[in-house]
Amino acid sequence: MSGLHPxxxxxxATLLPALAWLVPGPRAPAIALAxxxxxxxxxxxxxxxxxxxxxxxxxxxxxxxxxxxPARAALVGLRLTTLLGAAAWVGALLAPGRLVEALVAxxxxxxxxxxLGGTLAAVPLVRAHARRIGEAQRCRGLATRGALVxxxxxxxxxxxxxxxxxxxxxxxRVLALETRGLGAAVHRTPxxxxxxxxxxxxxxxxxxxxxxxxxxxxxx
Amino acid sequence: xxxxxxxxVSFWYPASDRPALCDVSLRVxxxxxxxxxxxxxxxxxxLLCVAAGLAPRVTxxxxxxxxxxxxxxxxxxxxxxLLPAPWTQLSGMGVTxxxxxxxxxxxxxxxxxxxxxxxxxxxxxxxxxxxADRDPLTLSGGELQRVMLAGVLTMEPALLLLDEPTAELDxxxxxxxxxxxxxxxxxxxxxxVATSDLDAVPDLASRVVWLADGAVRADGxxxxxxxxxxIWREGPGGPAVADVWRAAGLAPxxxxxxxxxxxxx
Numbered sequence: 094m095s096g097l098h099p100x101x102x103x104x105x106a107t108l109l110p111a112l113a114w115l116v117p118g119p120r121a122p123a124i125a126l127a128x129x130x131x132x133x134x135x136x137x138x139x140x141x142x143x144x145x146x147x148x149x150x151x152x153x154x155x156x157x158x159x160x161x162x163p164a165r166a167a168l169v170g171l172r173l174t175t176l177l178g179a180a181a182w183v184g185a186l187l188a189p190g191r192l193v194e195a196l197v198a199x200x201x202x203x204x205x206x207x208x209l210g211g212t213l214a215a216v217p218l219v220r221a222h223a224r225r226i227g228e229a230q231r232c233r234g235l236a237t238r239g240a241l242v243x244x245x246x247x248x249x250x251x252x253x254x255x256x257x258x259x260x261x262x263x264x265x266r267v268l269a270l271e272t273r274g275l276g277a278a279v280h281r282t283p284x285x286x287x288x289x290x291x292x293x294x295x296x297x298x299x300x301x302x303x304x305x306x307x308x309x310x311x312x313x
Numbered sequence: 314x315x316x317x318x319x320x321x322v323s324f325w326y327p328a329s330d331r332p333a334l335c336d337v338s339l340r341v342x343x344x345x346x347x348x349x350x351x352x353x354x355x356x357x358x359x360l361l362c363v364a365a366g367l368a369p370r371v372t373x374x375x376x377x378x379x380x381x382x383x384x385x386x387x388x389x390x391x392x393x394x395l396l397p398a399p400w401t402q403l404s405g406m407g408v409t410x411x412x413x414x415x416x417x418x419x420x421x422x423x424x425x426x427x428x429x430x431x432x433x434x435x436x437x438x439x440x441x442x443x444x445a446d447r448d449p450l451t452l453s454g455g456e457l458q459r460v461m462l463a464g465v466l467t468m469e470p471a472l473l474l475l476d477e478p479t480a481e482l483d484x485x486x487x488x489x490x491x492x493x494x495x496x497x498x499x500x501x502x503x504x505x506v507a508t509s510d511l512d513a514v515p516d517l518a519s520r521v522v523w524l525a526d527g528a529v530r531a532d533g534x535x536x537x538x539x540x541x542x543x544i545w546r547e548g549p550g551g552p553a554v555a556d557v558w559r560a561a562g563l564a565p566x567x568x569x570x571x572x573x574x575x576x577x578x
Contacts, residue, residue, distance in 0.1 A: 190406040203420055207406070214405025217450060222400075262401045264372075268362065269402035271371050272394040273464060274420030282419045282428065284412060 094135055098289045099192040101297055105132075106183035108300040110176040115307035119164075122171035129178030136185035146181050150174045189214035191287050198286035203275055219259060226254050315383060316472050316503035317341040317364055317392075322378035324363055324527075329374075333359040335527040337378075341472070341503040346494060348518035348535075349507040350549050356527035357507035361474045364505060365394040382472055393417070393470040397477035399457035402464075403449055410436070410452075410460050411445045417468045431467045438496070439463035440489055454481040462490060466497070473497050475506040479513075491517050512552045515539075515569040523548055536573070540566040 094102070109129050113122035133142050153173050157166035193210035197203060227237055230250055237247040317340065324334040334356050341347050349357040362368035369376050382392050396402055407413030414436055418428045436442045439462045444452065449460060458481040465473065475494065479487035491513055498504050508514065514521060515535040523531040523544055530548065531538045538544060539551035545559065554574045555567035568574035 188408060190408055190412065193406055207404075211405060218400070218403065218405060221450065262398075265396055265398065265401035267371055268365075268367050268394070269396055270404065271367055272365055272392075273404070273417035274391075274468070277420050277422065279422035282422055282425060284415055284419050284425070284428070 094132065095186050096288075097186075098287050098293050099187055099195045100289070101293045102183055102187050104297040104300045106179040108304060109179045110172065111304045112307055113172045113175040115304065115311050117311065119168050119171065122168065122175055126171050126175040126178060129175050129182060132182040133178055133185070136182060142181045142185060143178075146174065146177045149177050184213075184216075187213065194283050194286045195289075197281045198283040200280075203277075203281035206281075207270070207275060219255075222258065222262075223251065223255050226258070227251055230254075314343045315340050315381075316343050316345075317383075317505065318379070318381040319360075319364070320379040320381075322363060322376065322380060324359060324368060324377075325375045326359075327373040333374075333527050334363065337524075337527070337529055339522060339529070339532070341505050343471075343501050343503055344498050345520070346498045346504040346506065346518045347520045347522060348514045349505065349522050349524060350509070350511065350514065350544075351507075351524035352549055355524040357524055358476050359527070360524065361394055361476050361505065361507055364472070365392055365474050367394065391421075391468065391470055392472035392474060393465040393468050394474040394476065395461060395465050395478050397480040399454055399461050399481055402461045403457070407449055409446050410441060410449055410463075413449045413460060414441075414463045414467050417464055421468065428467075431469065432463075435463040435466035436460075438466055438493055440486075455483060455486050458482055459486065459490075462493065466493070470497075471502055473502050473504045475504065475508070477508060478506065479508065479510050487513065509549065511550065512554075515552060515573070535569050536566055539569050 097105075109125045113125035116122075130143065133139050133146070136142060150170070150173060154166070154170045157170050160166070161169070189210040189212075192213065193203075193206045196206035196209065230247070231237055235247055235250050236243050237251065238244070319337055319339045322334055322337045323332045325332050337356075337360060339347075339360075349360060351357050359368060362372060363376065363380060364382070366380070366382065368374060404413060404416045406416055411432060414432045415428050418431055423431070433442070433445075436445055439459045441456065441459045441463050444456060444460065449457060452460065458478070462478070473494070478490055482490060487510060494504050494506065494517065506518070518535060520533065521531070521535045521538040522529055523538055525548060531541060531544065539555050542565070544551060545556075550556065551567075552569045554571055555569050558567035558574070568577045
């Protein structure tokens with residue numbers, strides 16, 4: 094799956110939640126969720142990702158069951174969890190650099206492509222930065238582990254420096270990217286555009302057609 | 314031949330009434346290395362941003378005066394700025410160091426073969442050829458800064474702007490970077506470097522520009538600029554060798570490098 098063209102990965106990640114939301118009844122979201130879980134199981138460290146999906150979905154399920162009848166709550170919960178599962182799958186596989194290469198190869202400007210890919214690329218950078226801030230704060234005596242109350246108390250000491258430093262880094266990153274020609278008025282050379290195939294293109298069109306058909310059936 | 318010319322340049326950041334640069338005039342010629350020194354907040358980084366064409370175009374703000382840079386902007390021979398912190402310069406687009414180094418010339422639309430050749434050469438010069446297949450996110454700060462240096466060298470700049478480039482480097486790494494700066498000047502590039510590594514300045518630069526509160530306080534040969542007592546009292550000081558001479562109560566001009574001190578003895 095990691096060798097698929099980024100467009101195909103995105104199409105598949107969009108197809109599952111789209112069908113889960115558009116097709117009436119609980120069967121489609123259940124199948125879509127099962128498919129999303131199966132996809133996540135094929136990624137590196139799958140149990141960790143599934144646990145993250147479960148943790149993210151849990152509050153939604155809780156409030157859905159508090160606010161809606163059980164059948165309705167389960168239906169919406171399945172749909173939301175499918176969305177989170179598909180996002181976890183594509184987040185694990187989609188390399189920002191490959192996405193940018195694919196977009197540039199299709200004629201997008203480097204700046205517009207970077208706007209999309211750079212957002213994804215920032216995730217590991219911010220995560221690494223947050224880890225460094227956490228280590229620095231622990232060196233200064235802040236307790237960030239242990240009981241939930243202790244962790245909650247530490248949040249503001251971690252979040253504030255993270256937000257401020259990310260904003261500062263954003264300024265510097267813009268300068269660094271501009272000086273390396275991101276805003277140049279020429280078309281970027283694709284270095285290693287991801288391979289595509291007629292079968293993948295057909296699958297993407299098929300996914301789009303399935304979504305449109307489901308939408309049409311829903312409206313009718 | 315002048316590569317960079319600043320004529321009476323003043324610059325204000327957005328929402329600031331106080332100029333970050335004040336009536337600065339400066340010329341840097343082909344093959345010349347000029348060192349910018351000053352206290353924190355003196356305006357060295359701002360001057361580099363102005364010289365790089367990033368201020369006010371990217372930073373916003375207002376600029377008075379004239380900035381001219383000779384050399385084409387997009388086909389190599391342009392101006393490139395290396396910032397002090399390597400983490401903020403990562404494009405995030407490169408799975409490997411080789412991809413990261415190729416980011417700049419790819420943006421300039423160079424043909425693939427030229428990018429590959431220039432990239433391999435730049436990585437070798439920056440001493441990161443053995444890291445070519447590594448993930449940039451797994452590198453140390455010093456390794457990453459050398460990768461960023463390779464990234465700017467790949468673009469074959471006519472004007473190389475360095476902002477505290479040795480901040481993440483150890484002694485050997487700093488010496489290697491200064492050697493690369495001298496090579497760049499040797500191939501005809503103009504090099505403007507803001508640094509607090511004052512011991513390196515006399516052997517590196519033919520001229521020193523002392524900035525204070527955004528204005529040029531002194532501009533001349535290292536020995537002449539560091540012979541002024543004012544730079545020791547109100548500015549960043551000078552090389553350690555000269556400081557020893559001063560502390561001993563000897564009269565200026567003080568030697569500014571170990572070689573000059575040996576000769577003076």
